[in-house]
Amino acid sequence: MKFFAHLNTAVQVIGQYKGQQPFGIFIKDFFRQDKKYGSRDRKNISHLCYCYFRLGKGYPLLTVEERIVAGLFLCSATPNEMLAQLKPAWNDQAGLPVEEKFSFVNAVSSSSASGAPDAAPAIFPWKDALSAGIDHEAFSGSFLVQPHLFLRIRPGKEKMVQQKLDGAGISYGMPAPHCIALANASKIDEVIRLNKEGVIQDYSSQRVGEFLQPELLAAAPGVRVWDCCAASGGKSILAWDVLGSIDLTVSDIRESIIANLKKRFAEAGITKYRSFVADLGDPQATLQLPVSPQLIIADVPCSGSGTWSRTPEQLYYFEPAAIARYRGLQQKIVSRVIEKLAPGGHFLYITCSVFREENEEVVSFIQQHFGLAIVKMELLRGYDQQADTMFAALLKKD
Incomplete structure (x- = not known):
């Protein structure tokens, strides 16, 4: 009956968690305080909790325990020992298409607040707020599947990385x-030397490289690039690999972020660059730019809604009023940095959001207030690849 004990612990964990920090950090702290759980116990309890969060806004009237089991069923692609013990009647149906599996859950519950049966779209109920080109039902259903881990092989390391993966017996x-x-x-x-041979980077994030092609930017060697919301530096390393040796400046809001970036750059072999700390949402912030950049990469703070299949607790706790707050911050940032863009330069706007208000509407704001012209704009769908969904727009200043 060990899985019922795991279920009871998962109910306890969910009852204590209030969404104020990433769930991965919270549950590690929970297990750190109670040493009785072995590695298999911790894995099973964590999995049950994540199954609960993967239901997003669906089945709001189920008890926590019922919702965990429903999530386990909907997230299971095949019959398994845990489901066989917790809900034997559903275990043999685990391999069915998810649309049919919803009917099993609906048959034993009246959980929808409207009284109507739930289905995948109930997981993510904000259909009208989505960017163009997103299949609402497919996107909602993607929350029931754990995304892949993606690696970008750095130039010249292709054969080496594949040989190392094959040698380690890792399927990919x-x-x-x-x-x-x-x-x-x-x-x-x-297995590999991270950042030197390959970079952990989501598939859609890697596709941002399509917006950095030299022929698209008309970029010469040594192009001046400012990655203004650089975070851990993934887009900067991508730009370095696509454009060659660039005149690079990076910035972010906290010194600790820049410290992590510097460590990653050292591992990647990038030693020539400038860095500074600035709050770009503050119109009075000092921007330490010695020259006007010819390319600004702005991977701006956002709702992160295109990545919630990795952190489904954010979906569970999300309130749509946050979209307008993010849009306001995004408009402040782009307004602050575009004024530094060199004439004829390019501005690359990026989010990991699926909301139109953070994507197309901010691009419209840029066009209306700064007169930049769209060169390329695309929603980078990842929900059909077990990857993140992102948005990117490349604009040019005349």
């Missing part, structure tokens, strides 16, 4: 050249 796919898709739990850092 290649959805695109230089892109490796692995099971999420793969211990890739034990």
